[in-house]
Amino acid sequence: MTTTLLTNAILIDPETGTEAPGSLLIAGGRILATGAEAEKAGAESVIDCGGLCLAPGIVDIGVKVCEPGERHKESFGTAGRAAAAGGVTTIVTRPDTNPAIDNPETLEFVTRRAREDAPVRVLPMAALTKAREGREMTEIGFLMDAGAVAFTDCDRVVTDTKVLQRALTYAKARGALVLGHIQEPGLSKGACATSGKFAALKGLSAVSPMAERMGIDRDVSLLEMTGARYHFDQVTTARALPALERAKRNGLDVTAGVSIHHLTLNEYDVSDYRTFFKVKPPLRAEEDRQAVVEAVASGLIDIISSMHTPQDEESKRLPFEEAASGAVGLETLLPAAMRLVHAGDLTLPVLFRALSLNPSKRLGLETGRLTAGAPADLVLFDPHAPFVLDRFKLLSKSKNTPFDSARMQGRVRATFVGGQQVHGEPLNAA
Amino acid sequence: MSFRQTHLLGIERLAPDEITTLLDLAEDYVALNRSADKHSDALAGLTQINMFFENSTRTQASFELAGKRLGADVMNMAMQASSVKKGETLIDTALTLNAMHPDLLVVRHPNSGAVDLLAQKVNCAVLNAGDGRHEHPTQALLDALTIRRAKGRLHRLNIAICGDIAHSRVARSNLLLLHKMENRIRLVGPPTLVPGAFAELGCEVYDSMEEGLKDVDVVMMLRLQKERMDGGFIPSEREYYHRYGLDAEKLAHAAPDAIVMHPGPMNRGVEIDGTIADDINRSVIRDQVEMGVAVRMAAMDLLAQNLRARRAEAAA
Numbered sequence: 001m002t003t004t005l006l007t008n009a010i011l012i013d014p015e016t017g018t019e020a021p022g023s024l025l026i027a028g029g030r031i032l033a034t035g036a037e038a039e040k041a042g043a044e045s046v047i048d049c050g051g052l053c054l055a056p057g058i059v060d061i062g063v064k065v066c067e068p069g070e071r072h073k074e075s076f077g078t079a080g081r082a083a084a085a086g087g088v089t090t091i092v093t094r095p096d097t098n099p100a101i102d103n104p105e106t107l108e109f110v111t112r113r114a115r116e117d118a119p120v121r122v123l124p125m126a127a128l129t130k131a132r133e134g135r136e137m138t139e140i141g142f143l144m145d146a147g148a149v150a151f152t153d154c155d156r157v158v159t160d161t162k163v164l165q166r167a168l169t170y171a172k173a174r175g176a177l178v179l180g181h182i183q184e185p186g187l188s189k190g191a192c193a194t195s196g197k198f199a200a201l202k203g204l205s206a207v208s209p210m211a212e213r214m215g216i217d218r219d220v221s222l223l224e225m226t227g228a229r230y231h232f233d234q235v236t237t238a239r240a241l242p243a244l245e246r247a248k249r250n251g252l253d254v255t256a257g258v259s260i261h262h263l264t265l266n267e268y269d270v271s272d273y274r275t276f277f278k279v280k281p282p283l284r285a286e287e288d289r290q291a292v293v294e295a296v297a298s299g300l301i302d303i304i305s306s307m308h309t310p311q312d313e314e315s316k317r318l319p320f321e322e323a324a325s326g327a328v329g330l331e332t333l334l335p336a337a338m339r340l341v342h343a344g345d346l347t348l349p350v351l352f353r354a355l356s357l358n359p360s361k362r363l364g365l366e367t368g369r370l371t372a373g374a375p376a377d378l379v380l381f382d383p384h385a386p387f388v389l390d391r392f393k394l395l396s397k398s399k400n401t402p403f404d405s406a407r408m409q410g411r412v413r414a415t416f417v418g419g420q421q422v423h424g425e426p427l428n429a430a
Numbered sequence: 431m432s433f434r435q436t437h438l439l440g441i442e443r444l445a446p447d448e449i450t451t452l453l454d455l456a457e458d459y460v461a462l463n464r465s466a467d468k469h470s471d472a473l474a475g476l477t478q479i480n481m482f483f484e485n486s487t488r489t490q491a492s493f494e495l496a497g498k499r500l501g502a503d504v505m506n507m508a509m510q511a512s513s514v515k516k517g518e519t520l521i522d523t524a525l526t527l528n529a530m531h532p533d534l535l536v537v538r539h540p541n542s543g544a545v546d547l548l549a550q551k552v553n554c555a556v557l558n559a560g561d562g563r564h565e566h567p568t569q570a571l572l573d574a575l576t577i578r579r580a581k582g583r584l585h586r587l588n589i590a591i592c593g594d595i596a597h598s599r600v601a602r603s604n605l606l607l608l609h610k611m612e613n614r615i616r617l618v619g620p621p622t623l624v625p626g627a628f629a630e631l632g633c634e635v636y637d638s639m640e641e642g643l644k645d646v647d648v649v650m651m652l653r654l655q656k657e658r659m660d661g662g663f664i665p666s667e668r669e670y671y672h673r674y675g676l677d678a679e680k681l682a683h684a685a686p687d688a689i690v691m692h693p694g695p696m697n698r699g700v701e702i703d704g705t706i707a708d709d710i711n712r713s714v715i716r717d718q719v720e721m722g723v724a725v726r727m728a729a730m731d732l733l734a735q736n737l738r739a740r741r742a743e744a745a746a
Contacts, residue, residue, distance in 0.1 A: 200627040201442075203542040203563030203602060273543030317521050319541030321562070 003027040004419070004429065005043035009380070012055035013370045014353035024054060026376040029418035033372050045429035049380055052413055055352045056368045057089025057120075057377035058333065059359040061150075061257060062179075062233060063308040064326070065091070065122075067113055068106065069098030074310035074397045079330065080118030082395040084423035086331040087379030087412040088306070090121040090367060092359070095132070096154035102127035102138045104146040111147055119422040120415075121377070123363065125150045128167050128178060134158040137167040140174050149363050152179035152233065155280050155325075157215065159185055161222065168228035177229045177362065182215030182240065183281060192321050193282045198267045204320065209237035209288060212281065216243040220252065229253045231362060235301055236262040236284050238291035245300055255362050256300070258292050259307035260329055264336045265289070265402060275316045275323035276402045279307070293345050296354055303362065304354040306333040310398030328396045332403045338383060338410030348383070376419035380427075385411040433732040436740070437549045437556040440565035441606040449607065453575050453584075456721070456728035460575075463499070463724055472731045473502035476533035481523075482559070483509040483539040488694060488719070489559050489568075493536045496726035502534065520544060524551040533737060534730055537561075542599075555733040557726075560599055569693055570603035572725040574611070576718050577648055580689050585612045590642050590684070592618040593652035593674060593701050596625055596663070600693045601652055605631060618642030619674060622663040639674055643683040651676050651692045651702050667700050677703040681712070689714050 007023040011034065024031060025038035033041060060083065066073040083091050093110065095101035101110055107126055114122035126148035130136045140151060151171060157180075158164040171178050191207035193199035199206035216232065220243065223230050235244055235256045247254050261279050266286045270277045277283060295301040309326025316323050329336075337355065340346045346354075360368030367377045391404040414424035421427065432447045441449075462468060478497040482490050490506065497504040509523075518526075520539075527535065528551075535556045537545045542562030549556040560566040578584040589608055595601045595617050608615055609632060617624050618636045629635045636642030643649060654670065664670045676690065690706055690713045698704045707713055 195625065196627050197630040200625055201602065201631065203561075203565070203599060272546055314519070317547075318519065319539065319544035319547060319562075321541050321543075 002045065003032065003041065003043040005038060005041070005046045006049055006054060007039065007046055008051055009049035009054035010051065011370055012053050012348045012352050014056065014349050014357040015369055015371065017349045019053070019348050024370065024378070026419045029376055029420070031370065031372055031374050031376050034370060047427045047429050052380050052382050053348065054378055054380050055348070056356040056370055056374070057379050057415065057417065058087050058355045059090040059092065059363070059365065059368055060088045060306050060308070060330065060333065061092040061303060061359050061363075062094055062305045063091040063330065064094045064096065064310060066097060066310055068109060072397070073312050075117065076113045076122065077117035078395060078397040079308070080120050080122070082328070082330040083118075083120045084415045084417070085395050085412060087334050087381060087415050088120060088330055089377035089379070089415060089417045090123060090365070091118070091330070092123045092125060092149060092363065094154050095125055095127040095152065100127045100132045102130050102132070104139065104142045107143055107146045107148060120417050123147070123149045125152055125179070127151065128153045129158060129163065132156050134160055134163055137163070137170060140170055140176055144174060144176060150177040150179055150231070153181070155181050157181055157183055157185045161218070165222055165225060168222055168226040168230075172226050172228040175229070177231060179231045179233045180219050182212055182219060182232050182235070184211040184214035187211040187214070188281070191282065192278060193270065194267050194284050196267065196285055198270070202270075202273070207282070209239050209284060212237045213239045213243055216240050216247070220247045220254075223247070223252045223254060227253070231303075232256040234259050234262065234281060234307065235295070236281055236292060237288045241291060241295055241300060248300070255302040255358070257303035257305050258296065258301050260304055260333050260336045261307065261327055261402060262289065263293055263296065263304065264339050269402065270320070273320040275318065275320055276327060276400050276404065278320060278323055278325050279327055280325040293340060297346055297350060299353075302354065302358040304337060305359070306330050310396055311400045312398055316400050326400070328394065328398055328401050330396065331394050332389065332401055332408070334379070334381060334412060335408040335410040336403060338408070341383065342409055376416055378416040379412055380414040380424070381410060381412045383410050385409065387411060433736070435733065436736060438567050438729050438733060439546055439549055439556065439558045441567050441570050441603045441610070442565070444610070446610050449571070449574065449610065452571060452725070452728050452732060453578060455731060456571070456575050456724040459724040459727040460721065463720070468499050469501065470499065471501040473497060473500040473534070473734055476502045476734055477531065478502040478504045478534040478536065478730070479527065479530070479532045480504065480506045480536045481509050481538070482506075483537070483544075484560070485510070486538055486559070489538065492719070492722045493557075493559060493726050496723050496730060497534070499723070500727055500731060502730070520548055521551055524548050528552055534734065555737050557729060557733065563597055563599055563602070565603045566599040567603050568722070568726050568729060569600045570607040571729065572718055572721040573604055573650065573691060573693070574607055575721045575725055576691065576714050577689070579717070579721075580714055581647060587613045587648055588616070588646040589613050589648040589650065590616045590618050590646040591650045591652065592639065592642065592676065594623045594654050595619055595628060595652065596623045597655035598652050604650065605633065616642050616646065620664060620670070639676070639680045640683050643680060646684045647688055649676065649681065649684055649688055649690050651690065653693065653695065654697055654701050671700055675699070675701055675703060676706055678706065681706060688712070691715065691718060693718070
């Protein structure tokens with residue numbers, strides 16, 4: 001078992017909340033030791049990290065890989081390479097494919113395709129109800145046996161509360177984690193913008209941010225009934241935060257996420273109907289954005305994800321209201337999040353708590369840490385390196401990023417999965 | 431010349447001096463249209479294509495007449511019945527059109543922003559004849575010309591825009607234009623049809639006609655856009671007429687010389703009483719139609735001048 005020492009790095013440790021110069025000793029795909037202990041061990045090879053930041057690899061919950069059904073938009077190969085390029089070492093995939101991943105056979109297909117093609121770890125989620133139609137729960141037990149790490153109908157809200165109550169009760173018994181999209185579906189029907197001055201001026205059908213609060217309130221009531229393990233996939237409005245805070249204080253087993261787009265963009269970025277900025281839920285007011293950034297800093301919102309949603313040019317080159325929702329995000333997640341660090345909103349350890357540690361904890365994974373014994377899933381990045389994003393250079397098959405031509409700061413230099421380098425110029429061992 | 435636009439997509443992008451330039455030229459065309467020989471060759475040799483993805487009789491006829499009076503070759507494409515139904519996207523339609531070398535493209539589309547999208551992909555001047563609930567610039571310009579002629583000025587007026595604001599592109603364009611020209615604007619209607627966000631656009635919002643119309647100089651009524659509504663925004667047409675329909679009693683709250691406008695087509699007995707609409711002392715509704723042709727002639731003339739200048743520059 002060869003030992004490798006990654007030295008001269010700034011270690012970003014979300015568990016201890018520290019960022020400090022140090023070294024990491026890895027062997028057999030795992031972290032053996034950190035700090036002075038690592039340096040004394042006398043490793044067989046030594047890699048000089050050149051003073052760059054070394055953090056636990058990102059665990060991205062809610063990535064859409066368009067297999068099965070729409071491989072022309074994204075495949076496990078392209079999504080996996082995009083993830084590696086973005087410092088994402090584990091992608092937790094969504095079941096909103098065509099057909100939906102709602103039975104063990106489809107899940108096995110996904111697992112096989114991922115194993116064949118993806119250079120990063122892939123953990124699949126499965127649908128909560130059959131065909132994501134909100135009528136009957138899926139085979140939660142069999143799907144867990146086949147490797148499903150969580151259950152979700154993605155952006156479809158299970159409107160029948162009896163169906164959801166039963167699914168949550170069953171999931172609770174199996175210990176399954178359920179992800180919910182919080183939205184009052186009646187209010188948000190047909191909406192593609194957040195109500196306010198911008199939507200009024202542009203003549204876009206809009207939804208009040210209150211629809212998200214109503215979604216949270218309903219789901220929290222069901223969680224009080226069932227005690228299920230639950231994760232709100234995207235909390236994006238200031239109005240929803242007190243409800244989330246109450247649910248946590250009352251001891252419910254809940255966590256919350258937010259997409260990087262809602263943390264770094266607001267409704268005005270849509271500008272002249274730019275469809276690459278059409279996401280679900282729609283981009284919010286600046287006050288909402290600031291409130292959710294604060295909630296990430298305080299830990300009220302636990303997890304940041306890319307909500308990677310590939311769409312081809314045809315589905316985006318349409319009038320705004322008719323265009324498909326979603327944006328790719330695997331490769332821009334870290335540089336976009338660095339905007340929050342450079343703006344002084346988050347520290348690097350707090351950022352990686354939300355990107356790596358918390359999602360790992362929520363899914364019961366060993367990753368997301370820099371402690372001895374953890375898998376050597378790592379990202380080495382230069383937090384300051386500036387660049388202008390060119391969407392055609394993205395490795396994702398679909399290029400629908402809202403950050404095209406944006407000035408960004410923060411580049412991934414190398415990504416390691418289980419100690420193996422899966423992205424970046426090979427780092428020379430001395 | 432102080433008109434710098436490549437397209438006329440909305441009032442939002444126009445500067446006040448550009449609006450004045452356009453209205454001044456439209457005055458000339460009002461005179462031409464009233465003369466015996468209603469013909470100019472401002473657009474001679476140019477091709478104008480009217481693409482209406484949404485039903486329209488009045489606006490399409492107005493644009494067609496405007497183009498013909500200026501000597502353009504005018505073609506109407508009825509887009510509801512065409513390849514759009516066969517799944518062709520707006521972009522494909524634009525590429526097809528480019529091959530026909532049009533010079534002026536007049537577009538109406540049911541989606542907000544669709545005309546902007548089309549304008550990015552064609553190499554001619556595009557005029558927005560209404561996109562979803564977004565803008566309808568020539569309607570606002572013809573309303574402005576009508577007001578200027580009736581009131582002698584287009585600034586420091588109190589103007590009430592009444593009725594279905596939420597679904598109205600006419601309201602948005604008028605709001606923007608009348609703001610740019612420094613007027614005070616009131617929006618009057620039931621709260622379901624006048625979303626609170628409009629107050630942030632610098633208007634006063636009223637839900638009572640009596641208060642909203644108090645001492646205004648101009649009363650603009652809007653059509654109840656039943657076709658754009660999904661579900662009940664008002665309890666019934668008769669309750670709406672009772673509270674928000676313009677009749678003599680409600681109009682009495684406005685200034686004694688206030689004018690009454692309506693973009694048409696009217697729902698008589700829903701948003702406006704028939705006798706008010708036909709009152710030649712108060713109603714300028716028929717003037718609006720006349721100004722419509724003149725304003726569209728002016729808009730196409732100015733855009734064509736800019737188009738020719740750009741082409742000459744490219745050729746040089």
